[in-house]
Amino acid sequence: MDQTVLRPIMRDVQVMPIAGDALVVRRDGRTLLDRAALSIAHGAGVTVIIGPNGAGKSLLIRTLAGLVVPDLGRVTWAGSPPDRRRARRTGFVLQRPVMLRRTALDNLVYVLKLHGHNDAAGRVVAMQHLADHGLARVAATNAQRLSGGEQQRLALLRALVLEPEVLFLDEPAANLDPASTLAIERQLNVAVEKGLRVVLVTQDLAQARRLADEIVFLHKGRVLEKGEAHEFFRAPATAEARAFLAGDLVL
Numbered sequence: 472m473d474q475t476v477l478r479p480i481m482r483d484v485q486v487m488p489i490a491g492d493a494l495v496v497r498r499d500g501r502t503l504l505d506r507a508a509l510s511i512a513h514g515a516g517v518t519v520i521i522g523p524n525g526a527g528k529s530l531l532i533r534t535l536a537g538l539v540v541p542d543l544g545r546v547t548w549a550g551s552p553p554d555r556r557r558a559r560r561t562g563f564v565l566q567r568p569v570m571l572r573r574t575a576l577d578n579l580v581y582v583l584k585l586h587g588h589n590d591a592a593g594r595v596v597a598m599q600h601l602a603d604h605g606l607a608r609v610a611a612t613n614a615q616r617l618s619g620g621e622q623q624r625l626a627l628l629r630a631l632v633l634e635p636e637v638l639f640l641d642e643p644a645a646n647l648d649p650a651s652t653l654a655i656e657r658q659l660n661v662a663v664e665k666g667l668r669v670v671l672v673t674q675d676l677a678q679a680r681r682l683a684d685e686i687v688f689l690h691k692g693r694v695l696e697k698g699e700a701h702e703f704f705r706a707p708a709t710a711e712a713r714a715f716l717a718g719d720l721v722l
């Protein structure tokens with residue numbers, strides 16, 4: 472891995488489009504991703520991955536993000552395998568955020584510093600982002616004292632301040648109240664308008680309908696459907712997706 476000189480945001484480095492080709496992940500004798508294949512186009516938008524519990528959604532998103540190396544098949548970012556340098560252009564937000572025990576503002580300044588901003592510049596950028604996303608009033612609050620919803624909004628902002636080309640989110644609103652969930656969705660929409668590609672796993676079909684430009688339907692480790700969201704919800708092509716949307720237990 473090269474030790475590239477830190478440059479603030481590296482806008483010239485590209486990870487999109489992202490492709491997963493015949494991805495196989497096996498653990499303990501079980502095949503968890505079973506030749507899963509999909510591609511995510513270059514450009515702004517929201518790709519939502521849905522599917523039954525245990526379908527492999529978390530594993531798929533982690534594999535696309537370069538955090539899990541598949542046993543077979545391959546992931547490419549803009550045509551070549553994931554690498555740590557370009558990983559700076561990707562962000563990942565988990566279900567439960569881990570914030571540093573310092574102010575909300577300093578949590579943002581900290582990551583900006585890691586990416587080459589000096590303190591003064593980082594504070595300006597961080598404060599602007601907090602204000603843009605309705606969090607200015609908690610700037611000076613210890614991040615670990617914030618509500619769950621505020622912490623998750625801050626975690627999302629911590630990813631967004633680095634201006635990723637693509638942001639991966641694994642059930643970011645799973646434990647949140649409706650108001651916080653809507654605030655998160657608003658943050659995502661703002662970022663998408665500025666050019667971000669979002670790849671989101673959710674259990675919440677209403678959220679999928681609100682956010683998705685395209686849907687990936689995963690079932691038993693395979694991508695059974697991928698397509699334009701409106702079309703998917705109107706007329707899912709597979710019996711498995713129809714059953715899933717109808718709320719039937721899909722095993």
Ligand SMILES: Nc1ncnc2c1ncn2[C@@H]1O[C@H](COP(=O)(O)OP(=O)(O)O)[C@@H](O)[C@H]1O
Nearest residue numbers: 498499503522523524525526527528529530531
């Ligand atoms: N590291 C691992 N070792 C063994 N089994 C795993 C591992 N990670 C995930 N699994 C299993 O793989 C399946 C898919 O997991 P996951 O991707 O978390 O599904 P989903 O997010 O769709 O609910 C589950 O049955 C889970 O128990």
Ligand SMILES: [Mg+2]
Nearest residue numbers: 528529530641
């Ligand atoms: Mg999961």
